[in-house]
Amino acid sequence: MTKTSPIHGATKATVHVPLDSRAYDVRIGTGLIASAGAQILPLLRRPKVAVVTDENVASLHLDALRAGLAADSVEMTSLELPAGESTKSWPHLSKTVEWLLDQKVERGDVVVAFGGGVIGDLVGFAAAILRRGVRFVQIPTSLLAQVDSSVGGKTGINAPHGKNLIGAFHQPSLVLADVGVLGTLQSRDFLAGYGEVVKYGLLGSAAFFEWLEENAPAMAAGDVDLRIEAVRRSVQMKADIVVRDETEQGDRALLNLGHTFCHALETATDYASDRLLHGEGVAIGCALAFEASMRLGLCAQEAPSRVRAHLRAMGMKVDLRDIDGELPSTDALIDLMSQDKKVIDGQLRFIMARGIGEAFVTTDVPVDVVRSVLEDAR
Template structure:
């Protein structure tokens, strides 16, 4: 069964997200209607290429579609100016023009980098997302946010550039390490925490099935997540209002990622997991959220095997935190939601009730980070 989820909004062409099994085996059939000329350019990474590139190219060739490719280094460090140059140089060398279409075959790094390259190359060429991780399927491949990182902050340089199609093949997820599946689950549970308590309840009861990639559990989890994101994007395509809710946990989490250097030490989903737990703890500490809801949310994140505190993060030499609150606040000041030097956070009134809090008191965040780090290091 294939679930088709439309993504519509003001200022971009509507497109579909397809969620199901065996989509990659018939990718040529899904892609062909979008081709103006019978060729594509594939961007993938060194982890995905050995698993999925050759079968995809063989299938495209059999359908009479010429395929060229670029394999980039795997990892967050590829989302950089150098990575962008590598991709756009490859586009120039391949002679791509505005009639061409690019396939982003990979996780969130490949999707973000490729999408941004397509946004700026010749002022915009079409691309199709073929996300190969849980996180990319439920989050980064949908909605048109594309970017590279800056040493001072994550995704600071980017553009809104919507794909023409998103193919979420659930079969490819079976090649993922367990850690990557857990990272994707962080973004799945985020949807329940920010706006759908019934979905959160379902995840509490079915997290083991989702994490084990049981067919019906993972299908429902991915499809519901995409549906929620599509609904929010339809209201706010360019993150001027409701879409900011999708950043639950991200202001805290991005600061942690920036501090450790955007690498394998702390993956994005893990950082978001800690950030969501911090958002609930801070909301409870300020009286916005009942302590019972905060404890329940944090327990559900932890039950999935995800970190929930700064003391769960270890440096390469084996030391765990503390993180310096002042340094984290500097990173938070570079967050895209910050306005006029003030801090903006997505906080919660309870499970399924997130809200955007602007002009959050800097000292209150500093004091919270001090308490949060100290408490959990002692625990």
């Protein structure tokens, strides 16, 4: 269920994720960090939280969060980790868990993940394994985290073998998506997050994709109302899928549109953000998935052209040649795909499309087609 009401001249929205005893709200709007104390206090047994963030977010927003919590007499301690995908690793997970234990975080306490997708995934996993599970709140500060990684309970870290291969399902108790902080993102980071936004239209809603074709340029330029609506629609689509398939036994795999290509590319670039951000990899992966779908005769030739045209118009990467530096051979990339956690009984699942808004899961994708799509994208 989605509710809207006015706030500070814009709108706010709440998307409820009804997972029985694990149900929670995703609140979207402006001023949510300033009111964090009032938002989180009902969850607390004692007025204290442990906040984990990264150095970039801390320098921009940690004082605001501290003030927002203090306004309702909620005390906070904080740990700052390095920014970047490489933080999703065993050493930083260990550091986070041990710090939380040093803070004497109890089972009845709340841990706060304050940052982008890397922090959300890492801290969520730490909360899942600390004392066999403590509650946590997501306060996502990037567009990518607000529309995707903060919702749905997937937590984890990366391995040398591939992305997100170590983790757990652990739902947050609350998500506060303050779109006001998006104004501090660099253009590249915002557009990387947009890769996940456009994914939702491509996988399940032609109407949303059309809305994005019309409104995404103004949204990227800073229109707050459009940002709230884009986040709301993305979160609602994800929530609906998560409720149907919380642990990815079926429909939830659709959310991985573009990710089989993306994760291989991220592994191939050593998770180096200067070469490839996650959302950039998703955008490339979506373009490649639609190209493969067209070559298999699943969708019209116009579909991948339209996808590429929109991504290009937004200033995004769409091909392997858009990634700086050398990449492994095509066969090496295909081998990296075989490490993907979507492999079942040795068969790699792809999310293909019959058209914009009509994605489906299949294992029936000949490797020669994948090879030709990758080769032509170089």
